[in-house]
Amino acid sequence: MQPIIETKQLTHIYSEGTPFQRAALNAVDFTAYRGEYLGIIGHTGSGKSTLIQHLNGLLKPTSGQVLYEGQDIWSDPKLTRQTRFNVGLVFQYPEYQLFEETVYKDIAFGPGNMGLAADEIDARVRRAAAFVGLKEDLLDKSPFELSGGQKRRVAIAGVIAMEPKVLILDEPTAGLDPVGVESVLSNIRDYHLAHNATIILVSHSMEEVARSVDRLVVVNDGSIPFQGTPAQVFRHGQELEDMGLGVPQMTRVFNRLRAMGANIDGSVYTVEQARAAILRAKGVG
């Protein structure tokens, strides 16, 4: 697989030279590959938000490099700005960034900043709105009249409308009801498949990450202790618990069963896999 974003020995220190100085990232080597669905997990304050803000050039590294398609994004100011459009970042609680009079105008803000032609902007706004399941008649409403879930979709559409090659979402389902969580996750998956885009999903919910992503990166204390497929990562059950992250419920159940002496696969993390693993164990037994 081909890397699309890489960080090399990325270090970031907040408020350097004051008593509040704090290292948020410590010589991090991170790679996201083209077209993959990547998950980043870590608890609050682990440095995961700092990491993703480096990936689209919002934060400048204290030392180290951020490469987009092999080029250092800080080598040229134009490149930094271009990277912001190539790497879309949806912040936590993005609904608080809405500001325009209508939903349409708000979604058009990003594409407008890219300097696209009016008809291209129009097409993108409508495509993005359709992606997140916003009906046409909502486009002329004020974003402040909408419900919380709808606002969240408008905000996500605002980033999707830039049609970034990499879409990073920081806790996109935080504070939504279960139906909202499902629909946002499936919107993201649709975007991933339709554009062959790289998705980076940041979360602290193991369940949510486990069933969506191809690969998982764990961030703790400003570094990456381990990464790999969800199954590989969840084998570090005890270490994850020590970091205050925990493993998905199914993995925990199966680890407990193994500890009790059952001869079953420990790298299970969804209900379907659990079912298959039990049937396999039964078939063997």
Added chain:
Amino acid sequence: MALKDITLGQFFPGNSPLHRMDPRTKLIGIVLYIVALFLAKSVLTYGILFALLATLIAISRVPLKSILRGMKPVVFILIFTAILNLLYTPGETVLLKWWILTVTLEGVRTAIFMVVRIMMLITATFLLTYTTSPILLTDGIENLLGPLKRIRVPVHELAMMMSIALRFIPTLIEETDKIMSAQRARGADFESGSLLRRAKALVPLLVPLFISAFRRADELAVAMECRCYHGGEGRTRLRRLTYRALDRVTIAAALFLCAGIFVLGRFGL
């Protein structure tokens, strides 16, 4: 632009005697120090006040760098004051005369004294805000202004508004930072273009910021009412301010200093 680098509120955590002193003592002390500064007229008295300030800074352990950094915004005022005093002080010994501009020896003297005075005044007040947490500072102000309640000045309400405002400055800075990042992620550009363009670029920042400020204010009001807040009447305090021996000595010393500088001034020193 790094908003978090702005030292608003400016409190510099520490545990020096100055940090531990009662905020009222520090407020009274600062007022007296400023009075003394304005009474001082000679190199000797300025020297005394300067030595005192230097000692206090040393005791407070606030890095000199932070204090000097706070001086930056007033550089313009300093230069302006210096030039005005230099040119418009009448005197007998003319040093320089060119067109309508005259520089006298007295002018040079006054200009130097004025600049030093303003710098010391600002440094002294910085020392206060660097060593006192904003909450303690408002507590101190509320307590000192207490007698004004008799003439119906809403002292408690003013102090509460002040502490709420101070409390929310970091929150709003953080919020501004977050919204700014979010809009920059959508390609907003806050740093280039003409003045008008830059003003327009602030709309995507200010609208969400105001909305969230109002939302926060509303939530805070509800939360305060839920906890039966209804103004200052009959309210007890978690932190009670008490004057200790050090505070009494400090206030006495400050009064003595003022009187001393005044007397020295009388003798033409």
